[in-house]
Amino acid sequence: MNRVILAYxxxxxxxxxxxxxxxxxxxxxxxxxxxxxKEELTEIPEKARKAGAVEAIVExxxxxxxxxxxxxxxxxxxxxxxxxxxxASLSRPLISKKLVEYAKKHGADYIAHGxxxxxxxxxxxxxxxxxxxxxxEVLAPVREWEFKSREQEIEYAMKYNIPIxxxxxxxxxxxxxxxxxxxxxxxxxxxxxxxxxxxxxxxxDPQDAPNTPEYVNITFKEGIPxxxxxxxxxFLYRLIEDLNDIASRHGVGRIDMVENRLVGIKSREIYEAxxxxxxxxxxxDLAAIVLDKYxxxxxxxxVSNVYANLVYEGLWFSPLKESLDAFNxxxxxxxxxxxxxxxxxxNIEVVGRRSTNALYIEELSTYTEKDTFDHRxxxxxxxxxxxxxxxxxxVNRRTR
Ligand code: ARG
Numbered sequence: 001m002n003r004v005i006l007a008y009x010x011x012x013x014x015x016x017x018x019x020x021x022x023x024x025x026x027x028x029x030x031x032x033x034x035x036x037x038k039e040e041l042t043e044i045p046e047k048a049r050k051a052g053a054v055e056a057i058v059e060x061x062x063x064x065x066x067x068x069x070x071x072x073x074x075x076x077x078x079x080x081x082x083x084x085x086x087x088a089s090l091s092r093p094l095i096s097k098k099l100v101e102y103a104k105k106h107g108a109d110y111i112a113h114g115x116x117x118x119x120x121x122x123x124x125x126x127x128x129x130x131x132x133x134x135x136x137e138v139l140a141p142v143r144e145w146e147f148k149s150r151e152q153e154i155e156y157a158m159k160y161n162i163p164i165x166x167x168x169x170x171x172x173x174x175x176x177x178x179x180x181x182x183x184x185x186x187x188x189x190x191x192x193x194x195x196x197x198x199x200x201x202x203x204x205d206p207q208d209a210p211n212t213p214e215y216v217n218i219t220f221k222e223g224i225p226x227x228x229x230x231x232x233x234x235f236l237y238r239l240i241e242d243l244n245d246i247a248s249r250h251g252v253g254r255i256d257m258v259e260n261r262l263v264g265i266k267s268r269e270i271y272e273a274x275x276x277x278x279x280x281x282x283x284x285d286l287a288a289i290v291l292d293k294y295x296x297x298x299x300x301x302x303v304s305n306v307y308a309n310l311v312y313e314g315l316w317f318s319p320l321k322e323s324l325d326a327f328n329x330x331x332x333x334x335x336x337x338x339x340x341x342x343x344x345x346x347n348i349e350v351v352g353r354r355s356t357n358a359l360y361i362e363e364l365s366t367y368t369e370k371d372t373f374d375h376r377x378x379x380x381x382x383x384x385x386x387x388x389x390x391x392x393x394x395v396n397r398r399t400r
Contacts, residue, residue: 223332
């Protein structure tokens with residue numbers, strides 16, 4: 001028996017895949033993860049069975065997603081091409097891990113996904129799965145099937161009584177999870193066109209956002225955000241959800257970019273990551289006050305970018321990514337304290353920070369009479385520091 005575990009969203013593509021695989025002799029078990037996409041998943045099992053699945057697994061993995069995927073990425077301060085907080089890129093390795101686990105449990109030799117042949121997600125699903133089980137076989141029907149259009153897919157669905165939503169076709173391709181929303185296709189394919197109002201899914205248009213700013217205090221303990229405005233959370237995903245709600249009202253965390261896909265194509269995508277972008281800002285600011293210069297600059301100049309590329313390019317389960325996690329986790333023990341953010345019409349401003357282990361010492365920094373710094377030390381320092389250029393200047397004496 002050819003048994004396969006399929007990553008199933010309940011949408012048109014993956015519903016058809018169930019039937020398509022069944023026709024080719026596979027016994028299909030679907031797997032659907034709740035990664036905080038805020039969609040009703042109660043109807044998923046019935047849908048999957050109607051499409052021809054023998055079993056449908058639905059699992060709430062929000063906390064695992066928050067703790068093991070979003071948090072390490074935050075600690076790396078990783079933004080792909082310095083802009084994108086990697087929302088969709090983060091859910092793929094988690095789903096792959098689950099597919100591989102369930103494949104083992106159910107004695108399946110195959111896993112399947114609904115990604116196309118020109119995107120990043122196929123790579124992330126497959127490379128992640130192979131890293132965890134090098135013998136797993138992956139099926140990607142969308143890359144090889146006969147359907148050329150959505151209409152043909154609908155026709156096929158009707159023929160086999162596969163339930164599809166009777167809603168109007170959404171002009172965008174949307175991927176949503178706790179960490180943010182990714183939106184592409186439709187009019188967005190013209191990179192010169194401003195995204196229409198309806199393209200954004202969760203954030204208020206900054207123009208329509210409240211006329212008074214909102215202050216948000218985020219508390220970190222060992223690099224983990226643990227409280228918002230003094231309210232502590234026992235689940236990280238809940239904190240992120242609440243922060244998303246607060247921040248989206250102010251229209252913050254919108255990103256409009258043209259990015260370099262792994263397969264060599266450029267694509268225009270817009271993102272909404274209100275909570276995540278608040279956390280990035282806050283984390284960076286706290287890091288700046290508690291870390292020494294070399295450690296802080298090493299992360300922002302050398303770790304963040306490498307980490308972002310690894311995640312974007314499907315290398316979540318690589319030894320380098322794992323090792324960078326260990327590095328970031330070690331540093332995270334210094335990230336303690338509060339950051340005050342001011343949210344106002346699309347802007348996130350850091351307006352305050354404090355930490356019990358801050359390296360900012362007022363007696364050293366101040367320009368008032370409280371100053372304890374020995375200014376005479378500055379003369380000696382500057383003399384020695386400037387020596388190489390002084391010598392250079394002497395040898396290559398120039399007149400201007
Ligand atoms: N470009 C993003 C990435 O590769 C998002 C991909 C999914 N986007 C979507 N709208 N379906 O991580």
